[in-house]
Amino acid sequence: MIDNILGWLTDPVQWSGPDGIPARVTQHLGYSVVTLLVAAVIAIPLGLLVGHTGRGRFLVSMANSLRAVPSLGLLFAISLWVGPKIHGSLAFVIPSIIVLVLLAIPPILSGTYAGIEGVDPAARDAAKGMGMRGSEVLRVVELPCALPLLMSGLRSAALQVIATATIASSVSLGGLGRYLIDGVASNQYEVMAGGAMLVAGLALLVDLLMAGLQRAVVSPGLTGKFRHSGAVASDIASQPSTSS
Amino acid sequence: MSWVLDHIGEILSLAGQHAYLAGVPLLVGLLLALPLGWLARRYPRLYPPLIVGTGLLYTIPSLALFILLPLVIGTRVLDPTNVLVAMTIYTVALLVRTVADGLGSVPEVVNQAATAMGYRRVARFFTVELPLAVPVIAAGLRVAAVSNVSIVSVASLVGVSQLGYFLTDGYQRGFATELVVGIVSCVVLALVFDGLIVLAGRVMTPWQRVGR
Numbered sequence: 001m002i003d004n005i006l007g008w009l010t011d012p013v014q015w016s017g018p019d020g021i022p023a024r025v026t027q028h029l030g031y032s033v034v035t036l037l038v039a040a041v042i043a044i045p046l047g048l049l050v051g052h053t054g055r056g057r058f059l060v061s062m063a064n065s066l067r068a069v070p071s072l073g074l075l076f077a078i079s080l081w082v083g084p085k086i087h088g089s090l091a092f093v094i095p096s097i098i099v100l101v102l103l104a105i106p107p108i109l110s111g112t113y114a115g116i117e118g119v120d121p122a123a124r125d126a127a128k129g130m131g132m133r134g135s136e137v138l139r140v141v142e143l144p145c146a147l148p149l150l151m152s153g154l155r156s157a158a159l160q161v162i163a164t165a166t167i168a169s170s171v172s173l174g175g176l177g178r179y180l181i182d183g184v185a186s187n188q189y190e191v192m193a194g195g196a197m198l199v200a201g202l203a204l205l206v207d208l209l210m211a212g213l214q215r216a217v218v219s220p221g222l223t224g225k226f227r228h229s230g231a232v233a234s235d236i237a238s239q240p241s242t243s244s
Numbered sequence: 245m246s247w248v249l250d251h252i253g254e255i256l257s258l259a260g261q262h263a264y265l266a267g268v269p270l271l272v273g274l275l276l277a278l279p280l281g282w283l284a285r286r287y288p289r290l291y292p293p294l295i296v297g298t299g300l301l302y303t304i305p306s307l308a309l310f311i312l313l314p315l316v317i318g319t320r321v322l323d324p325t326n327v328l329v330a331m332t333i334y335t336v337a338l339l340v341r342t343v344a345d346g347l348g349s350v351p352e353v354v355n356q357a358a359t360a361m362g363y364r365r366v367a368r369f370f371t372v373e374l375p376l377a378v379p380v381i382a383a384g385l386r387v388a389a390v391s392n393v394s395i396v397s398v399a400s401l402v403g404v405s406q407l408g409y410f411l412t413d414g415y416q417r418g419f420a421t422e423l424v425v426g427i428v429s430c431v432v433l434a435l436v437f438d439g440l441i442v443l444a445g446r447v448m449t450p451w452q453r454v455g456r
Contacts, residue, residue: 001315002315005315067390067391067394068390068393068394068430068431068434068435068438069394069427069430069431070393070394070397070398070407070408070411070426070427070430070431071394071398072394072397072398072400072401072408072411072412073397073408073411073423073426073427073430074427076411076412076414076415076423077420077423077424077427079415080415080418080420080423081420159302159303159305162305163305163306163307166305166307166308167305167306167307167398167401170401170412171415177307180307180308180311181401183311184311184321184401184402184403189321192311192321193311193312193315195308195311196307196308196309196311196312197308197312199305199307199308200303200304200305200308200309200312203303203304203305203308204300204303204304207299207300207303
């Protein structure tokens with residue numbers, strides 16, 4: 001069985017043309033990047049605003065309750081509803097992208113909100129005491145302190161999007177999910193298993209890249225890397241917040 | 245509405261199947277995550293590899309895991325066992341960290357007081373640390389339950405029947421009622437699981453209601 005899968009994966013036929021593995025990977029990444037960008041542009045400012053002002057928390061709980069809706073159901077419902085309203089080749093792509101964006105928003109929104117919410121009130125007060133205006137506090141103090149949770153939100157959103165984009169092949173979206181769905185339909189195990197390995201590999205790779213990005217952008221004062229030279233900043237950050 | 249009444253038997257039987265595929269892994273996953281989380285807490289050196297390792301398992305998309313599991317455990321592709329095992333893996337992946345952090349949330353002074361009262365390590369774990377970690381573990385379990393119910397419906401793409409059948413069938417026939425019934429049943433099932441966990445968590449932590 002393994003030999004069949006390896007045979008399929010290493011067959012030169014799979015590595016060229018519009019149905020080839022490189023084209024499918026590019027497609028899959030393309031959908032995922034577009035979706036994440038759109039979701040981030042919506043969810044990050046919203047999360048910052050809700051966290052900073054403390055108003056509109058119902059938005060976060062509303063987005064979170066969306067998670068109880070099965071993603072497969074959301075996908076089929078929106079395709080059935082929006083699909084016929086769009087003409088041409090985009091009819092299959094737009095509904096899927098809408099669903100992917102809807103699914104990516106809750107983790108990013110609640111990550112951003114929780115990050116801002118969890119900022120030590122003492123750090124916030126200190127910034128105000130230094131004469132910073134509200135927007136400066138948000139930009140210079142709250143946002144950097146919120147980055148670890150914001151990035152975790154982005155990471156789980158990315159995984160969610162990659163997984164759901166795979167499922168979206170059942171409503172005719174391209175990408176790596178095609179191998180899984182077509183393989184199941186034609187009962188060719190090596191095709192679905194080969195595709196599944198590629199999807200799993202892609203998800204792992206993206207998660208590792210995002211983890212690296214998280215490390216790179218989060219201030220060393222928050223991660224405790226400064227511990228040897230003075231543990232002040234990290235101690236403040238790791239103290240349980242007493243607010244609310 | 246008449247469609248729902250005509251198909252009530254089918255809806256209930258698929259809901260039962262769905263609850264089985266999502267619920268059993270939740271219990272088994274919790275039983276597996278307890279010792280793993282304890283290990284991660286007891287030996288801090290094990291914390292990073294356990295958390296990263298289970299985290300990596302969680303990155304594998306559900307459809308891919310359903311298809312790849314037969315390779316590892318030797319089942320057939322359409323076997324519901326694949327779904328049970330996959331959901332258990334996801335549950336463990338979510339809960340190991342929760343259990344470790346939950347045990348970590350128990351104040352050190354409480355542990356010291358229990359030790360001073362003569363509790364040995366095993367008794368202290370089961371009668372002091374674990375009960376005090378219940379609120380954190382229950383919160384993690386709620387997340388796992390809701391996510392399990394959603395993911396199980398994907399299994400209808402590999403021919404394992406549960407409520408997801410209404411989703412695929414409704415879509416293929418362009419029949420919105422069936423699709424909506426599928427979505428609503430899934431949400432209701434998720435809410436039932438959620439409510440049961442909240443209730444169990446309350447029953448197990450009677451001290452949280454004292455003096456309020």
